[in-house]
Amino acid sequence: MIRVLVVDDHTIFRSGVGRLLQDEPDMRIAAEAQNGAEALEQVRGHAFDVVLLDINMEGRSGLEVLASMRALARCPPVLVLSMYPEEQYALVAVQAGASGYLAKDSEPAELVRAIRTIAGGGQYLSARMSGRVQDQLRGLDDRPPHQRLSVREHQIMLMTIRGMSVTDIAEEMMISVKTVSTHRANLLAKLGLGSTAELVLYAVRQGLVH
Incomplete structure (x- = not known):
């Protein structure tokens, strides 16, 4: 069973993810957090297979929370979610230690696929972004x-x-x-x-x- 921690400051979004995953037999929402402090407390006290982390929260941003999680002795794989296009933050998220990045307007099936991929030890970026990020990491493109x-x-x-x-x-x-x-x-x-x-x-x- 894939245990998922959902970190987002919008109750409606957390509830929506919960309804989406309840139909998946191999995964469940193990806990929720609405800010960085709650997320870190959950990760310190419980075991998760994947963390869904919003990049744009009140208080500490998702990138700041990700950095704090990565400093812990036990940090689960993190899938960063955002309302911002992948072009803006995917590379930064991966460089910060995220296992993947997904825009919030992606199809539900893609979120499920991303969770399974990351829980299995892989990295997830959309097909459109994967090649671009690899080019960016090699410094081959003209980035802003x-x-x-x-x-x-x-x-x-x-x-x-x-x-x-x-x-x-x-x-x-x-x-x-x-x-x-x-x-x-x-x-x-x-x-x-x-x-x-x-x-x-x-x-x-x-x-x-x-």
């Missing part, structure tokens, strides 16, 4: 600047866009203020931007936030 950020720079970018201060980010990520400032300066330089306001505008134009 934000897709060239490191995972940590990407996390700091998202937290900055949410309005968090350098001090708040340092406390959240458990690193020094100086380190955050250095990463922030580096990511702005890579994006060719000069301020937080320009970063927010860039994120909106690139569809990184709604």
Whole structure:
């Protein structure tokens, strides 16, 4: 039996996944969490075969939660789900340690297939994205600047866009203020931007936030 933890801050979405999986004889929703803190508590205390993790939650983002899960002694495979197109976050999610990425508007059958693949030790990306991500990992394509950020720079970018201060980010990520400032300066330089306001505008134009 594939035990699934669903992490999403929308009750309706969690309920929908539960109804979808109840018809599958080899899997079940073992637990739910509506934020990062609850997700980490569940993973520390229970065994799961797959975690379905929303990338865009209130408070800590899915990428931040994923990083914390990966630091645990026992981290189950994670399938990142998002309303954002795969082109925006699939590579970042894989680089951060996710076993797969799936857009929330995918067909239900594809979600079931992805869960089975990841539970079996595989990696799952849609057929459309698999080749593109492999090219990206080899540096063969012409990616937009934000897709060239490191995972940590990407996390700091998202937290900055949410309005968090350098001090708040340092406390959240458990690193020094100086380190955050250095990463922030580096990511702005890579994006060719000069301020937080320009970063927010860039994120909106690139569809990184709604």
